[in-house]
Amino acid sequence: MTSPPALDRLRVVLVDTRNPLNIGAVARAMSNLGFRHLRVVNPYEVAFQGARSAVGASAVLASAEIFSTVGDAVADCSLVVGTVSVGPRDLQHTLQRLEAAAPLIRARLALGSCALLFGSEKFGLSNKDLSHCHWLTHIPTREEHASMNLGQAVAICLYELIRDADALVVPAGKFLASSAEMERITETLLVALRASEYPKLNSSDSFHNAVRRMVRRFHMHSGDAEFLLGMLRQMVWKMEKKK
Amino acid sequence: MTSPPALDRLRVVLVDTRNPLNIGAVARAMSNLGFRHLRVVNPYEVAFQGARSAVGASAVLASAEIFSTVGDAVADCSLVVGTVSVGPRDLQHTLQRLEAAAPLIRARLALGSCALLFGSEKFGLSNKDLSHCHWLTHIPTREEHASMNLGQAVAICLYELIRDADALVVPAGKFLASSAEMERITETLLVALRASEYPKLNSSDSFHNAVRRMVRRFHMHSGDAEFLLGMLRQMVWKMEKKK
Numbered sequence: 193m194t195s196p197p198a199l200d201r202l203r204v205v206l207v208d209t210r211n212p213l214n215i216g217a218v219a220r221a222m223s224n225l226g227f228r229h230l231r232v233v234n235p236y237e238v239a240f241q242g243a244r245s246a247v248g249a250s251a252v253l254a255s256a257e258i259f260s261t262v263g264d265a266v267a268d269c270s271l272v273v274g275t276v277s278v279g280p281r282d283l284q285h286t287l288q289r290l291e292a293a294a295p296l297i298r299a300r301l302a303l304g305s306c307a308l309l310f311g312s313e314k315f316g317l318s319n320k321d322l323s324h325c326h327w328l329t330h331i332p333t334r335e336e337h338a339s340m341n342l343g344q345a346v347a348i349c350l351y352e353l354i355r356d357a358d359a360l361v362v363p364a365g366k367f368l369a370s371s372a373e374m375e376r377i378t379e380t381l382l383v384a385l386r387a388s389e390y391p392k393l394n395s396s397d398s399f400h401n402a403v404r405r406m407v408r409r410f411h412m413h414s415g416d417a418e419f420l421l422g423m424l425r426q427m428v429w430k431m432e433k434k435k
Numbered sequence: 436m437t438s439p440p441a442l443d444r445l446r447v448v449l450v451d452t453r454n455p456l457n458i459g460a461v462a463r464a465m466s467n468l469g470f471r472h473l474r475v476v477n478p479y480e481v482a483f484q485g486a487r488s489a490v491g492a493s494a495v496l497a498s499a500e501i502f503s504t505v506g507d508a509v510a511d512c513s514l515v516v517g518t519v520s521v522g523p524r525d526l527q528h529t530l531q532r533l534e535a536a537a538p539l540i541r542a543r544l545a546l547g548s549c550a551l552l553f554g555s556e557k558f559g560l561s562n563k564d565l566s567h568c569h570w571l572t573h574i575p576t577r578e579e580h581a582s583m584n585l586g587q588a589v590a591i592c593l594y595e596l597i598r599d600a601d602a603l604v605v606p607a608g609k610f611l612a613s614s615a616e617m618e619r620i621t622e623t624l625l626v627a628l629r630a631s632e633y634p635k636l637n638s639s640d641s642f643h644n645a646v647r648r649m650v651r652r653f654h655m656h657s658g659d660a661e662f663l664l665g666m667l668r669q670m671v672w673k674m675e676k677k678k
Contacts, residue, residue: 213456217584217586217587220583220584220587221583221584221587223577223580224574224576224577224580224581224582224583224587225576225577226576226577250580291598291599331467331594332597332598333467333468333469334466334467334468334469337466337467337493338467339467340463340464340467340590341460341463341464341586341590343460343584343586343587344460344463344464344467344586344587344590345590347583347584347587347588347590347591348590348591348594351574351591351594351595352594352598354575355534355575355595356532356534356575381666384666384670385666385669385670387670387673388666388669388670388672388673388674389669389673390665390666390669390670391669392665402662406659406662406663409654409655409656409659410652410653410654410655410659411652411653411654412652412653413652416649416652416653419645419649420649422633422635423624423627423628423631423633426628426631426632426633426634427627427628427630427631427633427670427674429631430630430631430632430674431631431670431673431674
């Protein structure tokens with residue numbers, strides 16, 4: 193997958209992050225999902241340098257930019273979206289569920305840079321931070337346990353941005369067994385049952401139909417049909433040889 | 436948000452996880468997103484106990500179940516989906532992008548328990564682990580950096596499952612065969628092949644895995660499993676009697 197140019201206009205902005213593992217995790221998810229521009233506002237300096245020098249730290253971390261205020265970090269962005277876990281706080285902003293937020297953000301990325309803001313692990317975004325935002329979004333977590341780990345929250349938000357509605361079409365992939373192949377299996381299975389003296393075997397249509405229906409329900413690939421037919425034929429050979 | 440009953444049938448299965456922080460992160464994401472049933476297979480014991488006793492460890496961790504094999508961990512599940520980062524490995528299974536996988540999993544949760552398998556941080560799922568899976572799914576990460584952090588990968592997969600709550604299917608009629616039933620069929624089929632002097636039979640793991648995968652692909656109802664098992668047992672009886 194290549195990262196579409198418009199998505200390259202997203203800036204992930206971490207405000208007051210304290211844990212270097214979280215900064216590293218954010219950078220890794222960005223790299224996995226095709227985002228490059230990380231900005232950190234007022235990080236705990238030791239944490240940030242720790243993350244940046246960690247083994248396997250990505251190009252994302254190496255090129256991360258440091259700002260001292262949210263205002264500076266979003267200065268070049270035409271849309272600023274804050275992330276919140278829905279809590280007791282009275283929100284002054286429009287709040288969108290992430291599924292609804294993503295197409296709005298994608299549409300705006302076509303027009304210019306956008307920032308997605310994430311607050312500190314402990315307190316989230318402050319009211320002052322929020323005042324820089326055009327609107328807010330949240331991941332639909334449980335009310336009883338709404339607050340997510342920072343690295344996981346960023347991963348989910350970015351995933352929603354690259355999530356492709358076109359992919360909902362189930363790929364065709366392998367060929368399914370034809371009716372003729374399934375009928376050969378049905379017939380061979382009946383021969384095998386006869387050879388095995390299967391007690392419930394009878395020549396009625398209803399028994400034959402039950403076996404045929406079962407084989408059809410197996411939703412068999414062409415290769416599986418051949419594999420299974422070979423097995424059954426071998427068993428038939430063995431049972432008939434010994435008669 | 437309350438967790439819809441069907442989603443409560445999902446089992447998140449972590450195989451060979453080594454890092455306690457990852458186990459904790461998985462449990463937290465499950466709790467955030469409304470999933471309760473965590474199963475760990477062969478965890479590094481110190482890591483697992485560390486995660487379980489961590490401050491803030493959730494109810495999910497407290498009730499997590501430990502298994503020594505994947506087979507045991509998925510025995511009661513009628514659908515087992517493995518997660519992979521798309522890499523150089525030749526896959527023997529159908530692979531679905533996560534967006535396409537989620538509606539299939541939700542539909543099957545309406546019929547019975549499903550397992551979502553995640554491999555170790557370093558190696559992912561082994562070929563043997565994969566042989567227990569009906570099909571595989573992957574998060575559409577960049578090819579150049581495909582492998583995600585475990586906690587983030589689980590968070591994204593679970594998010595995709597709850598993403599569209601309206602899409603949840605109302606439970607229908609029939610029950611699908613459990614993994615334990617399918618494993619009995621696999622074993623009995625292998626016994627039958629041995630008794631039949633099947634020429635391609637060998638005791639290698641790869642042959643065993645191929646048979647196991649084929650049986651999983653059959654999409655079997657519980658009644659079919661019983662029907663087929665009776666047939667195979669009869670053939671085994673017949674072939675062994677005549678020796």
